[in-house]
Amino acid sequence: MSQNNTFNRLKKSSTVFFGLILGLLVSSDVLAECALAEGYKLPNGVVFDEHCEFDGELAPVIKGSKYGFIDKQGVIKIPTQYDFPIAFVEGLASVHKDNLSGYINMQGEVVIPLKYSLTYPFEDGLAVVVVDNRRGVIDKQGQIIIPIMYDDLMGFNEGLSAVENEGKYGYIDINNKLVIPYEYDSTISFTEGLAAVEKNEKFGFIDRLNNIVIPIEYYSVTWFSGGLAVVNNDDKFMIINRSNQVVKELDYAMVFPFINGLALVYDNGKHGFIDKNGDVAIELDYDDIPFIDPFKDGTAYVKKDGEWFYINRQGKRVEKNFKSNEKLKKALS
Secondary structure, eight states: OOHHHHHHHOTTHHHHSTTTHHHHBOOGGGGOOOOOOTTOOOOTTEEEOTTOOOBTTBEEEEETTEEEEEOTTSOEEEEEEESSOOOEETTEEEEEETTEEEEEOTTSOEEEEEEESEEOOOBTTEEEEEETTEEEEEETTOOEEEEEEESEEOOOBTTEEEEEETTEEEEEETTOOEEEEEEESEEOOOBTTBEEEEETTEEEEEOTTOOEEEEEEESEEOOOBTTEEEEEETTEEEEEETTOOEEEEEOOSEEEEEETTEEEEEETTEEEEEOTTSOEEEEEEESBOOBSOTTTTSEEEEEETTEEEEEETTSOEEOOOOTTHHHHHHHHO
16 A cells, blocks of 8 residues: 555544644645647536546546546546546546445446445555445455455555454454454554554554564654654654664654655744755745645645745756646645
């Protein structure tokens, strides 16, 4: 499971990640751009989905309150009949209709029947599904890989998935074998061989053998990225390495996880970025910087003096014009 999905799926994010992060998180989908081929227009009554993005020549659209898909010539290829926003991932889209969920292919054919309470997008050929508030995992043929039996199931990353049973979390492997017992109050997925876990309102890290690699003593932690994590103790942020050595103490009001080699920081009403040494990489000159996988494509979206624009990793302004910028501004307002 990707870092962003891990981030989104955290059940107790207010304690695992600095409280405010999820409130500031805006999906990178709002940066997506949708436009028909030149000379074509949308049919009457049809509008692009707010999180629109063409995938395989199709993009989600809405008519009334129902969702479907359109091609770049404005032809509706999949009728607007589904209840929730949908997108194709690994060739399949999770769809919801008449209180049931399943999957369709890009021809609009139902390939996994709509029989679940809720379905999630596929990742690496597997998807989490829900029936009566219980979670399990299926493959692209609809075969049950992990029985639908868990109170929570985060999806597999590095061969293991965190699962919840009667209020406690452990980890299972792809064969549904419990390899780390139910002893934690919350967890996140493994990243770089380590997973953050919570006990008694404190956080630390374990390895895949359930050895405590970093003591469960921190007020909050992030995932590891590039061998580093950001932790907080007594309202003091620090960068640590895998040996729990402090790389640098930080003097900011908020420090986000490292993403693409840089960490977003906030202090005194201004935003900027630090590098893996904890040094300022981009000055705290900006009024707002959304946490949306910054610099994934080499740029980050920033706001200064009331204007939104893009910067590169050197903090230089670059020209880049997404038609959907207005949607992002609205989402951030």
